[in-house]
Amino acid sequence: MPPSPEHRSSLGRVPQGYAVIPVSEDQAAASLRIGVLVRQEPDPVAGHFVVLRDTVDAQVFLGAVTDTVGRVTQWVEVWVQNLAGLTQVVPAYLEALSNHALDQRWKEQAASFAQLDEATVIHTGWESHHPKPVFLDLDKKQPIHPLDAQSGEHWALCQDDGFLEQKKLPAYSTSLHRYLYLKEMGGQSPVVTVTADSPSNDSCWPMSKLTDSQGGRLVPLNAGGGLMMVRPFAPIGFEAFVDLLGSGQWDGIRHGKSVLDLGLGVQSLQGTDGDGEKRASDGWLFLGASGRWSRLIETMHLKLRLLSDTIAAARAITQHTQKPIFNLTPASFRVSLGQRGSELPFLWTAKNTLVDPGVAIALPLQTSDYRYYMPGRGEAASIYHPQTAGRSVQGQGALRIREVLDSSGGVITLEGTLTTQDKIAPARHDLAWLRLNLGSGRTDLYAHLDREAAMAEGEWRFRTVKQKLSKEAQAALKAAEGVPMPDTPFEIVPLLSSPCDMYALGVLAVRTLLVDNETKLSVALDEVLSLARQVGQDQDASAELSDRIEAVFSQDDRWVGSLGPHRMSHEPLEPADAFDVVPPKLWWDVLAMVVRLFPGMAGDCPCHDFGDAPQGGIHKIYERSLGDLGSLILRTRSLIVIDWRFNREVHMVLRRLQVGLSS
Secondary structure, eight states, rough: OOOHHHHHHTTTTTTTTTEEEESHHHHSSSSSSEEEEEEEEEETEEEEEEEEOOOOOOEEEEEEEOOOOOOOEEEEEEEEEOOGGGGGGGGGHHHEEEEEEEHHHHHHHHHHHHHHHGGGGGSSSTSSSOOEEEEEEETEEEEEOOBBBTOOOOOOOOOOHHHHHHOOOOTTSSSSSEEEEEEEGGGGEEEEEEEEETTOOOEEOOOHHHHHTTOEEEEETTTTTTOOOEEOOOOHHHHHHHHTTTTTOOOOOOTTEEEESSSSOOOGGOOOSSSSHHHHHHHSOTTTTTGGHHHHHHHHHHHHHHHHHHHHHHHHHEEEEEEEOOSSGGGGEEOOOOTTTSSSSSGOEEEEEEEEOOOOOEOOOOOSSOOOEEOOOOEEEEESSOOOOSSOOOEEEEEEEEEEEETTTTTEEEEEEOOOOOOOOTTOOOEEEEEEEEEEEEEEEEEEEESSSSSSSEEEEEEOOOOOHHHHHHHHHHHHBBBOEEEEEEEEOOBBBHHHHHHHHHHHHHHSSHHHHHHOOHHHHHHHHHHHHHHHSSSSSTOOOOHHHHHHHHHHHHHHHHHGGGGGGSOOOHHHHHHHHHHHHHHHHHHHHHHHHHTTTTHHHSSSSSOOOOOTGGGGGGGGHHHHHHHHHHHHHHHHHHHHHHHHHHHHHHHHHHHHHHO
16 A cells, blocks of 8 residues: 555654754765764753663664755664663673773674675774764754864874873773873873773863864763664554554654654554554455455464574574674664555554664684673563573682693693582583782683582582683792682583574564463463473373474363464454464464474473584574474465365364354
8 A cells, every 4th residue: 555645744853852962073074974863952861972782892872874955865773883882791700801802893793794694884984993072052953073273183082002002091901991192292182081980081072072162062972982883763663563464553762752744654653543454454465354264374374484584583683793792682683664655554564673683792712612601781580581501600619720730832721629608500601700819910710610520518629711821820839739719719610502592482483473462471381381391201201292292282171272373463362263363283383383493391402501502503593493483484475375275264163053053
């Protein structure tokens, strides 16, 4: 259906009370300009900027590409490197980070997005080269690059370690502190502190001194000259789209107390005219109540396609980086729709995009057979994160070095004993991170613990993995053989990999297929995990998983009510009626696909635990799930295009008549 006249008139318009301000002076002079959307008077809740999300090292703003007359040609996300999010990083792993490491991570992240799908990155050069610090003048609606009044030089991010050392400040490359300076002034340049906790001395100015000298009503966009990235904007959140497919509603694009009309052709999704016909006429293949049963199959098909896109996106980024994602939630994905006005219902044009590449941080350990990653962000408990995984255990103990076994080629291995009263239960591949203070300075060792080899209660024998250490550290460790070292801090680091992400995707599958107006996610997830345990414990393991699920359902009618296909829709449906539309065998296969996403459950998941992924191919664990979804999508599509619906509805009527006659 073509856009309505009201829709056409709103295309390319900036919401009232807002402006799109270019992100640099160069952009302000261009024919097509990249800018950010700014509310000229701050929203009482959300302020001036429309912040789409905060990641561990970035803030993501809603922006736009505009032409010379200010018409929006494309809505985009403007990513700005921001170290404020590092306050969420687990302290022990913060030490593995530096400005250099964060810049490398940013460049690799932008390259990954571009290589996976060139359309997901708008190349600007800011992905790899730091732009000038920029503030936005709200009155003039212009970007401002701060200038020094005396020299006329622009302030810039200082990456010169020698200059910072001369000023007795932390180096850029090895710290997380950032400063601005006037490059052409050399050693005579003053320094402006950027990061809140940066060390300061007499040569340093606060940021306020710099901004006060510029005049105007300024708000900082990229005050520290951090790296940037621009990506197309996907307007609909994952959960919002799932609810739309279940015949729910969408709250729209919000900024504080406001709902923004960006002219994206999705505003009609925010409400219906009472019976859903308005939305159905545009978005769906089958119409309203007249196609109620067909709509259930259509909903199922579209939800399975959404899940397939979701898992494929996770697999693609994992294959490219060979790192787990970690911290996957619905907020990690956003959905865009194709242009309205084509013959294809626009809900069928949905594309799901991974918008947060995760926060996996690698331990600085290069010589182990395994790569160890930890979720860098220390977050509260989440239903999307397995609570039994990734929980490092910290403590203190007494350490003795029994023997340095090998110290050739700059690589050292040693054996020792750790005694602790803390309760620890490391798995086979878990590491103990031991921190020793020796004469040569602090030394970190990584070791595997072996309880059975110990000689006394509370003791753990350990052997370190091969590590590259300085000659001074190696000599200090050799000299420490047999010397008791009390109060040695340690941390048990679990081996985690892509199975943690698979678990999160399993919860997303439950959220997509089994949560309706009557069921919360926590309840649905608990029932799915109960089903997985039952088919794993009480059924013939040699039988197909879908057959075992069918047997469980046949033994207890309560499963039909809790995990039946009626849960896919927000419209009221009886479980038996839903099974009259969805072939039972198809539904057993859907549930089998969901169960296989949970590591260690039912014996059918390709992963036995949260570290069980092939080294060098940690993306391969998704292949079975994508194959299952491909088959399910093909089968549901065939149900839509053949006359199966009519046959099932006839069967439903006959069943009801049979029940009536028997009563």
